[in-house]
Amino acid sequence: MSFSAILSASRTTADTPAGLRASLHFAGQTLVEYQARQAARAGANRIMILVSVITPAVSQAVDRLSADGIAVALVRDMISMVRDVPRDADVLLIADGAIVAQAHIDALGANEGNALLVADDTRASAPFERIDAGQRWAGVARISPALMFDTLDMIGDWDLSLTLVRAAVQKGARRITAPQDDLLEGRVAIVDSQQQADLVAQAVTAAGVSRTPTRGGIEHYVLAPLARMASAPLMRMQVPAFQVRVSAIALAAVALVPIELLWPLTGFCLLLIALLLAELADRLDAMALRPPPSGALAFATPVMALVGIVLAGRSPLAVDLALLLAIISVADRQGRIGEARPWMIFTPGSALLLMFATGLFGVLAQGLRVAMLLAVASIGAIILRRRS
Structure with a gap:
């Protein structure tokens, strides 16, 4: 009733x-x-x-x-x-x-x-x-x-x-x-x-953050715990979630500049920080019982991360990887990953971390190939482990 x-x-x-x-x-x-x-x-x-x-x-x-x-x-x-x-x-x-x-x-x-x-x-x-x-x-x-x-x-x-x-x-x-x-x-x-x-x-x-959408990949294992630690102090300082979200988008846009200037590792670090800020904004919204954002505002930061991957890869393989990651990101945010475990979800943050690690050793091209294989495996896990 x-x-x-x-x-x-x-x-x-x-x-x-x-x-x-x-x-x-x-x-x-x-x-x-x-x-x-x-x-x-x-x-x-x-x-x-x-x-x-x-x-x-x-x-x-x-x-x-x-x-x-x-x-x-x-x-x-x-x-x-x-x-x-x-x-x-x-x-x-x-x-x-x-x-x-x-x-x-x-x-x-x-x-x-x-x-x-x-x-x-x-x-x-x-x-x-x-x-x-x-x-x-x-x-x-x-x-x-x-x-x-x-x-x-x-x-x-x-x-x-x-x-x-x-x-x-x-x-x-x-x-x-x-x-x-x-x-x-x-x-x-x-x-x-x-x-x-x-x-x-x-x-x-x-108690209100129990309904925060579950993320997979590095967002689940690294970014979410960091956001959890930072959210309480920010809330006490009365920092609005919208300002944090806008800061994430702005930082992601700035991160594309060093990538375009052939400093990809710097850009990857900035993009990971931007994804952390976006996760923090989601947590602040959940703590305030606000509905999660949808549309362009929700996906602006992950899309910037995917653009950074394309700029760093400078190849058709990088474009294909970005498209697969976009599909995974939408499924992950909308809770349409079936019974797949968080470690099975290869998110944009996971791809950035992998490419940063391979870039340190000068094998970024090989990192792109590994990322592509992991993205395909992730989509397979989502499809094969769907609820009947």
Whole structure:
């Protein structure tokens, strides 16, 4: 059953009375934007952000979400809420400033009916709202249409989230208890300052990269681990993934110059660094729950690498190799490699590393022939190990 989501974006931060929790920077975007992407990933087909005032940061977040195909609307009063909330679908409720690991939100999104994510009443759960003597609400709830509209009919000027949660408790809603480790390690938290947001981001976003597309070849065994080490510091410094991706494309273009000037090893090194930056940009997008890029932007850096191989090889064999690598690269990025293992995938990065090694010993032509054989073997592995 489909469901919608309601996000609260009205409470101020501890940093400044003029700032909103929803506008705090989190995982390369505003906090409310990250919450919306979490709800959309869990299956919400419509997202409503309940605001007291529409700030530029919230408005820009709505624009970015809409550009990514996420249906989102701003709601300023109860009249609009009653009009906009679907009457035949559950509602996923996320508290103002709540950051919860995606696994918990997915669990609530997968089951119909009233349900609450709760935490045992301990020192770690003190920032959450108490719901009874032994537990506190951990910031996420699923509310049925009947309970939603029964509550809206009598809510007046009360706090929507807390009123719905208390109504759900009175109706005996199912409770999902968050482990204490999630609270202690920041995977379930209420954020009310930028410092807290920075601390929580690393713990929560680490789970989001599990959906990063798997690469093969050197991208899997070397570039991905390096990107994993570099992504957390870059996210704390609020470096946008788009800027990293543009830097990768620019560096790849620059790398073609030394190759054309017959300094191929220098060009190969720069192209490998460019592929690392492209892998890093993909990881930053995954941590922020953004959809992976598609089209020219996704393949710009690998294509530059293939152009570098052609320029270095200066032969029909190099052109043929580049075409085979292009096919492998598309299959690898789109997850169409069947049951082939990562080491069976001969990627552009793998080809560059092989050609760099053979170029060091002055046998670049032989390296091209070996690369061609490996590319053919890789395509054979993809075809022969396809799922039946």
